[in-house]
Amino acid sequence: MKYTFIPAILLMSAVIVMQSCASSVSLDARWSNPDLDVIQPKKILVIVVGQNMRSRQIAEDAFEASLQLHGFNTVGALDVLPVASGTLDSAALIRIVRDIGVDAVVTARAVDISTEQYWVPGTTYPMYYGSYGGYYGRYGGYGGYYGGYGSQGYMSSTTTALLETNLFNTKNGQLAWIGQSSVVVSGKIEKLIEKYATVVVNGMISDGVLAN
Numbered sequence: 001m002k003y004t005f006i007p008a009i010l011l012m013s014a015v016i017v018m019q020s021c022a023s024s025v026s027l028d029a030r031w032s033n034p035d036l037d038v039i040q041p042k043k044i045l046v047i048v049v050g051q052n053m054r055s056r057q058i059a060e061d062a063f064e065a066s067l068q069l070h071g072f073n074t075v076g077a078l079d080v081l082p083v084a085s086g087t088l089d090s091a092a093l094i095r096i097v098r099d100i101g102v103d104a105v106v107t108a109r110a111v112d113i114s115t116e117q118y119w120v121p122g123t124t125y126p127m128y129y130g131s132y133g134g135y136y137g138r139y140g141g142y143g144g145y146y147g148g149y150g151s152q153g154y155m156s157s158t159t160t161a162l163l164e165t166n167l168f169n170t171k172n173g174q175l176a177w178i179g180q181s182s183v184v185v186s187g188k189i190e191k192l193i194e195k196y197a198t199v200v201v202n203g204m205i206s207d208g209v210l211a212n
Contacts, residue, residue, distance in 0.1 A: 029179070040211050043101050045102040046076050048109070057076075105170055111180070176210075
């Protein structure tokens, strides 16, 4: 199984729509290139693919922070790559990577976003009226059913995002690692991205593909 670094990055066109956060994040699938040795980079470039600039910035910051906790030197793509220049050709990207001294690249993107709608049925709670005397005599107890109250049914939805992160070795241009997570989204975008970045970086290190 062989991948090249430059084409893989240039073909990433999926939009990250991480609008919210899952309560837990785990790596559902992962792959390590058996033909490559562990990467011990001097600097890692983080590239988050997507059209939402705010989400990209948040994600790049989260990945950088997680990597830096393990002692890695990092730089975000939004800090070094021309944002408004359109598609970056291979030669230009290689030149930038060489100029900033990057020897590993982490890319992240949303591979798929799916939304499932479902019906939440309403609920009805009975109301009772009591007989004269209540609980204080032989006439106590409930006298009968009066009516009910409750909530109406409604449509709801669950959004699931399949997130993928790749690690490339720029010295030989090969893909070193792939990790995927399927998350049900709900909450704040920052929390989702922080959890995802932490899980991914820990996965790379535990799989022995990234080390200081």
